[in-house]
Amino acid sequence: MTNTLRFPPADPAVAAAFFAAELAFEADPDDVVRDLRAGDTAGFRLVETRGAEAFARARIPGAVNLPHWEVGEATTAGWDRGLVYVCYCESFECNAAAKGAAALARLGFRVKRLSGGIRAWQAAGYPVEGRTENLHGIACAC
Template structure:
């Protein structure tokens, strides 16, 4: 058993100066968005982006975010311009934080000249937050995981 003796962050590695930290976090927010923000935007009349599922066809059929466009990351270079207006911002997602499919998709879109962000957490956290999932049977909502959402069902309000 490992005993944790620290009362705070590992200060053996110093924090960046405030200006460098601010630049880092501003860049991070310009490149990533989270499941809760994507869902909230998609609930409005015009989300301001196109959500792209970069997973395989089998994964898409198993369940996807309602309103998403299916375009596996391996086909983006050949098919994106026929499916998605290049003036639109693209948000990509894949299975989970452990999967690079969304990052590969975002890179392909960026190389094609699209403004792009990655949805952190992917389909895993979409489902864990109890958000709607679409399959060939229709749209359903599964129970939220209490480890990732507040007990009253309100998702991240950060």
Template structure:
């Protein structure tokens, strides 16, 4: 009995074929222009020098008090249009974050900031992945840190290697 070759029409992954390499390169370069991940943001913030961007937490005051990234600026999305120019230097890129991957608050904040003329990126994973990757955060009670979730970051390693 010989098996029949799988045709691309029947293949769940290749039913729509991969893009031409040049098209794929343009797509992924564009995606990186709009996004940073928690690990890269943490590395930039802890490198000891000016990270070259401002990190902006776009969540509510209650969310901020529950936990936020050290050094972040707190500016809820609803206040950005009226307060950004008083808090943010338009020449410095802004990286926004919100709760996590199931929340689009950071994207909404980035949209408002871009409309005001700021260069902006969204931090993928938001506060959830910051905590899950084992980075320190602050609450109204003071600094906190949890161990890295082995499904999101290598336990006991400085970097994920990606």
């Protein structure tokens, strides 16, 4: 038996439920950029969950900055609870987006995490705002 099939695949109904649940937690950079380019952002807002310095250096256009350690009732008081907040950080190696999304969810907000963070966004060639003189140095900064 091959390594690939050593563990049998799930029943199709179980697999469909699993992958639908996974998609409920993640947003793909390609889908987000399509929405941004179409101006179709009425249902979500991007949230950079690293620190202010990282946000000033490089950010996804239209994102707001709320470092994960500052998420609370006071910092989200004016936020629209009808939106989905798509949190992102530096990369797959950084968990600031997960920390921010968890904190927002505990406050009752609907959330997703942007797959791969700003590094995946940049690697795909999507636009970045800020002091973009040296994007190769994007760091976790959280």
